[in-house]
Amino acid sequence: MRDALGAVQSVLVLGGNSEIAIAITERLVDLRCRTVVLAVRDPLSPVTATAADALRARGATTVEAVGFDALASESHSGVIDETFARFGDFDLVISAFGVLGDQEMFNNDPAAAAIAASTNFVGAVSSSLAVATRLRAQGHGVLMVITSVAGVRARADNFVYGSTKAGLDAFAQGLGDSLVGSGARVVVVRPGFVHTRMTEGMKPAPFAATSDKIADAVIAGFGKGREIIWAPPILALVFGLLRHLPRSLWRKVSAR
Numbered sequence: 001m002r003d004a005l006g007a008v009q010s011v012l013v014l015g016g017n018s019e020i021a022i023a024i025t026e027r028l029v030d031l032r033c034r035t036v037v038l039a040v041r042d043p044l045s046p047v048t049a050t051a052a053d054a055l056r057a058r059g060a061t062t063v064e065a066v067g068f069d070a071l072a073s074e075s076h077s078g079v080i081d082e083t084f085a086r087f088g089d090f091d092l093v094i095s096a097f098g099v100l101g102d103q104e105m106f107n108n109d110p111a112a113a114a115i116a117a118s119t120n121f122v123g124a125v126s127s128s129l130a131v132a133t134r135l136r137a138q139g140h141g142v143l144m145v146i147t148s149v150a151g152v153r154a155r156a157d158n159f160v161y162g163s164t165k166a167g168l169d170a171f172a173q174g175l176g177d178s179l180v181g182s183g184a185r186v187v188v189v190r191p192g193f194v195h196t197r198m199t200e201g202m203k204p205a206p207f208a209a210t211s212d213k214i215a216d217a218v219i220a221g222f223g224k225g226r227e228i229i230w231a232p233p234i235l236a237l238v239f240g241l242l243r244h245l246p247r248s249l250w251r252k253v254s255a256r
């Protein structure tokens with residue numbers, strides 16, 4: 001349960017090695033979160049160990065890694081149930097896993113595109129529904145789903161990724177609406193271009209930011225009780241305009 005001042009005390013991160021999610025979690029620990037569970041493909045990976053050490057150094061008292069594969073939808077209810085049974089209630093679950101891929105490669109390898117879609121959308125559907133069941137049962141808690149501005153309007157050069165995020169964003173909003181009255185909530189986070197492992201070597205898009213800046217925006221929006229958090233916040237305005245451009249114009253401005 002959140003503490004008397006409303007601070008999150010426990011967080012479960014699905015895709016626990018995500019640089020964006022780790023930056024958010026570090027700030028939550030600074031704000032008195034004490035239990036962090038990182039759900040990752042390989043709980044023994046050095047990336048997870050480094051993230052766990054950094055969280056402990058900031059003040060987290062329980063930091064554990066559990067096995068989680070977004071592509072193994074049939075395992076999600078079991079993994080989520082076991083994790084809640086082992087660690088108790090979670091105030092916040094962050095769904096952060098995802099793959100970007102390469103549109104050119106997807107064009108030549110439809111099966112690879114399907115794996116990306118299964119990771120970003122199908123895996124998020126099964127794991128989020130399993131989390132929602134637990135949050136409903138505990139009567140409190142937030143599921144934070146990281147989508148992307150890429151889902152607001154698909155671009156020719158990354159429409160597989162963009163469409164998975166569009167689907168995920170719609171799913172998360174619908175799930176949030178279905179939870180009204182249960183005590184549980186869903187928060188959608190829509191980052192723009194973020195400098196992380198995912199975008200390494202790519203030309204930054206306008207309003208590109210570090211994961212630290214994105215995490216600051218997420219914590220600020222979360223503190224204000226926002227249901228949708230644009231990160232950085234200026235993107236709400238930018239995409240409010242871009243989503244209404246005529247297709248022919250959108251094709252030109254979105255070409256990179």
Ligand SMILES: NC(=O)c1ccc[n+]([C@@H]2O[C@H](COP(=O)([O-])OP(=O)(O)OC[C@H]3O[C@@H](n4cnc5c(N)ncnc54)[C@H](OP(=O)(O)O)[C@@H]3O)[C@@H](O)[C@H]2O)c1
Nearest residue numbers: 017018019020069070071096097098148191193194196198
């Ligand atoms: N970076 C950006 O510009 C940007 C912009 C908008 C939205 N986003 C979204 O933000 C989220 C976090 O991205 P990030 O930038 O922090 O990238 P990241 O550091 O590469 O994190 C993505 C994480 O997803 C995990 N993952 C991939 N496939 C998985 C699977 N099958 N099962 C479990 N975990 C899996 C990876 O785990 P491993 O460590 O095992 O590889 C990785 O830790 C993603 O959903 C991404 O789409 C990113």
